Amino acid sequence: MLLEIQGLRKDYGTTTVLNDINLTIHKGEVVVILGPSGCGKSTLLRCLNGLEAIQGGEIRFAGKNLTGKNVHWQEYRQKIGMVFQNYDLFPHMSVIENILLGPLQVQKRPKKEVLEQAQQLLERVGLLNRKDAYPRELSGGQKQRIAIVRALCMNPEIMLFDEVTAALDPEMVREVLDVILGLAKQGMTMVIVTHEMGFAQAVADRIVFIDAGNICEIAKPAEFFSKPKSERAQQFLNIFQF
Numbered sequence: 001m002l003l004e005i006q007g008l009r010k011d012y013g014t015t016t017v018l019n020d021i022n023l024t025i026h027k028g029e030v031v032v033i034l035g036p037s038g039c040g041k042s043t044l045l046r047c048l049n050g051l052e053a054i055q056g057g058e059i060r061f062a063g064k065n066l067t068g069k070n071v072h073w074q075e076y077r078q079k080i081g082m083v084f085q086n087y088d089l090f091p092h093m094s095v096i097e098n099i100l101l102g103p104l105q106v107q108k109r110p111k112k113e114v115l116e117q118a119q120q121l122l123e124r125v126g127l128l129n130r131k132d133a134y135p136r137e138l139s140g141g142q143k144q145r146i147a148i149v150r151a152l153c154m155n156p157e158i159m160l161f162d163e164v165t166a167a168l169d170p171e172m173v174r175e176v177l178d179v180i181l182g183l184a185k186q187g188m189t190m191v192i193v194t195h196e197m198g199f200a201q202a203v204a205d206r207i208v209f210i211d212a213g214n215i216c217e218i219a220k221p222a223e224f225f226s227k228p229k230s231e232r233a234q235q236f237l238n239i240f241q242f
């Protein structure tokens with residue numbers, strides 16, 4: 001298994017927002033996290049990427065314990081890529097400069113090699129012709145595809161996606177989801193938070209439903225969407241029905 005979460009607890013002050021989260025993610029697996037707003041989805045991804053300290057439990061990545069004081073998070077953040085809702089590209093840098101920054105500055109890789117990889121990735125998401133554009137010249141969907149390329153160019157072993165299409169106009173949602181579907185086909189390990197139910201069903205190996213900081217249900221997508229076990233999940237799914 002690639003990522004093991006055991007008994008994870010996250011508090012903000014005196015409020016527990018994640019309580020006893022247990023989840024194992026295998027290499028090549030795509031896990032989709034669903035749940036109502038405020039249930040703790042973003043917090044969970046942030047914990048997995050070391051952006052939040054945790055108050056209980058353990059996170060293991062490729063067998064290494066990521067909990068405790070002396071974890072070299074800069075090293076693990078290269079292996080655990082993350083893309084957020086608000087593509088945070090640097091506005092004063094071109095697309096290609098944004099993408100090359102991490103591999104050159106952090107990973108100290110040779111420029112020729114990284115440039116080749118970046119161009120291949122841009123080609124794959126259909127944006128090679130925009131490599132010299134600035135973020136302000138791109139649509140939201142294009143920026144989000146660039147943000148994904150930027151994360152992929154670090155050669156991560158797992159990718160975390162937090163509602164990456166939530167801020168996009170409907171016609172741009174698809175182009176971003178297609179990129180993620182492509183990654184799934186290639187065997188990328190992914191943890192995806194989304195409210196796109198059709199996409200969740202298509203891409204997920206397993207659905208994890210969280211409510212109020214607890215995992216309520218873990219199921220295969222076909223099972224989860226046809227007959228969720230918990231009442232809470234049923235209520236949640238009803239929101240998407242008319």
Ligand SMILES: Nc1ncnc2c1ncn2[C@@H]1O[C@H](COP(=O)(O)OP(=O)(O)O)[C@@H](O)[C@H]1O
Pocket residue numbers: 012017035036037038039040041042043044
């Ligand atoms: N930095 C923070 N300080 C205090 N409370 C927070 C902070 N970030 C999130 N929360 C709270 O934690 C809970 C989970 O938030 P979040 O993980 O963002 O939920 P989701 O992504 O599922 O909508 C919410 O009640 C939210 O208000």
Ligand SMILES: [Mg+2]
Pocket residue numbers: 041042043163
């Ligand atoms: Mg969130």
